[in-house]
Amino acid sequence: MKDSPFIYGTTVSTHAFTNREAEAAKLRSNLLNGINTIIISPRRWGKSSLVEKVILEINKKEKKTKTVIIDLFTVGSEEEFLEMFAREIIKASSPKWQEWLVSGKEFFNKLIPKLSIGLDPMNDFSLSFDWKELKKNSEEVLNLPETIGKKKGIKFIICLDEFQNISSFNGYADLEKKLRSYWQRQKLVTYCLYGSKRHMMTEIFNNAGKPFYRFGDIMLLPKIETKKWIAFITKGFQDTGKSIDEKTAERIAGLMKNHSWYVQQLAHYTWNLTHKKASVIEINNALTELIYANTPLYQNEVENISITQLNFLKAVVKGETQFTSAAVMNTYALGTPRNVSKNKALLINTDLIHEVDGIFQFVDPAFELWFRKQFLNQSYLME
Numbered sequence: 001m002k003d004s005p006f007i008y009g010t011t012v013s014t015h016a017f018t019n020r021e022a023e024a025a026k027l028r029s030n031l032l033n034g035i036n037t038i039i040i041s042p043r044r045w046g047k048s049s050l051v052e053k054v055i056l057e058i059n060k061k062e063k064k065t066k067t068v069i070i071d072l073f074t075v076g077s078e079e080e081f082l083e084m085f086a087r088e089i090i091k092a093s094s095p096k097w098q099e100w101l102v103s104g105k106e107f108f109n110k111l112i113p114k115l116s117i118g119l120d121p122m123n124d125f126s127l128s129f130d131w132k133e134l135k136k137n138s139e140e141v142l143n144l145p146e147t148i149g150k151k152k153g154i155k156f157i158i159c160l161d162e163f164q165n166i167s168s169f170n171g172y173a174d175l176e177k178k179l180r181s182y183w184q185r186q187k188l189v190t191y192c193l194y195g196s197k198r199h200m201m202t203e204i205f206n207n208a209g210k211p212f213y214r215f216g217d218i219m220l221l222p223k224i225e226t227k228k229w230i231a232f233i234t235k236g237f238q239d240t241g242k243s244i245d246e247k248t249a250e251r252i253a254g255l256m257k258n259h260s261w262y263v264q265q266l267a268h269y270t271w272n273l274t275h276k277k278a279s280v281i282e283i284n285n286a287l288t289e290l291i292y293a294n295t296p297l298y299q300n301e302v303e304n305i306s307i308t309q310l311n312f313l314k315a316v317v318k319g320e321t322q323f324t325s326a327a328v329m330n331t332y333a334l335g336t337p338r339n340v341s342k343n344k345a346l347l348i349n350t351d352l353i354h355e356v357d358g359i360f361q362f363v364d365p366a367f368e369l370w371f372r373k374q375f376l377n378q379s380y381l382m383e
């Protein structure tokens with residue numbers, strides 16, 4: 001049997017990627033022209049995949065520009081961050097590991113890094129500092145890409161995924177100021193910062209009182225358009241000896257409201273259940289399977305919110321807009337007007353709902369289907 005043409009759960013930058021031409025072109029142009037860029041979107045719309053895709057293209061064409069992608073997901077402290085930053089910059093600066101050792105010595109003045117190379121140098125290169133010294137001289141690390149750039153006549157593009165994680169470090173406020181002040185002066189280095197906690201990212205970059213305000217161009221990544229999904233889905237079926245017509249493919253995108261991860265997941269389940277040609281029957285079965293697979297997650301979601309918050313969600317799915325009107329507050333038992341505004345803020349901050357054209361919606365389309373079934377007894381299956 002052929003492998004599924006639909007992929008979810010990891011970044012997709014090559015074969016399962018629908019061309020986000022416009023966004024990719026904008027990001028590529030920004031990064032090559034020295035414009036720091038911040039990418040913000042709800043979870044799993046495709047930020048990491050887009051960055052990977054653009055960086056791969058840049059790597060192919062631009063020999064004088066070195067690129068680095070660092071995922072801060074598991075990084076827990078400033079020291080760890082600085083060591084990782086230094087290591088990855090040094091690795092990116094040359095394809096030869098012998099040069100990494102030289103760089104490690106040559107490009108620091110006060111800091112003395114401890115370097116070691118394992119049997120497989122490409123994957124086993126480590127660098128560490130004396131933490132006290134590092135704390136005093138962190139600017140040497142933060143300026144490392146600029147220093148190397150000048151000496152070697154190269155430029156850097158540095159992408160930091162899950163950037164909001166930095167705000168959980170001890171002493172974050174100082175670090176934030178330092179990062180901003182060194183990074184904004186660098187001429188040979190461009191930064192791309194993105195992360196999955198939308199609320200925290202917005203707080204870092206959109207708050208006029210914070211150091212990173214106006215650090216760069218903020219890209220609000222849109223969803224992938226329906227017509228691109230239709231082309232992507234029908235081609236995926238065709239390439240693997242199955243078929244689906246455009247109307248049916250459109251239903252897959254429509255049910256998942258064009259949410260990147262979920263469209264791929266539903267397309268995958270549908271593809272898997274299809275022998276020759278996909279129809280509504282396969283989609284319905286696939287949808288049931290998808291909701292079933294995600295149910296523990298959704299249950300967890302509702303167990304973690306209060307009853308008035310749950311009621312607020314019910315009002316949202318019913319399309320209410322005047323949450324503090326007496327009628328709506330009564331019908332849904334939303335509590336006091338204070339409860340309403342607190343709950344609204346909390347549900348937005350945790351990315352359960354967001355405002356689109358003045359109307360509140362669930363961020364997660366499959367969670368909404370599950371929620372409607374669970375609490376309003378509305379079926380999600382199609383006729």
Ligand SMILES: Nc1ncnc2c1ncn2[C@@H]1O[C@H](COP(=O)(O)OP(=O)(O)OP(=O)(O)O)[C@@H](O)[C@H]1O
Pocket residue numbers: 007008009010011012016017018019020041042043044045046047048049050195196197224260261262264265
């Ligand atoms: N351009 C694309 N074409 C097709 N599918 C995509 C595309 N971008 C993302 N996806 C789908 O969405 C999933 C999530 O993508 P990705 O991890 O890049 O999103 P993210 O915004 O970085 O997520 P998170 O907010 O969790 O970090 C992928 O596994 C893939 O299934």
Ligand SMILES: [Mg+2]
Pocket residue numbers: 047048049161195196
């Ligand atoms: Mg991501």
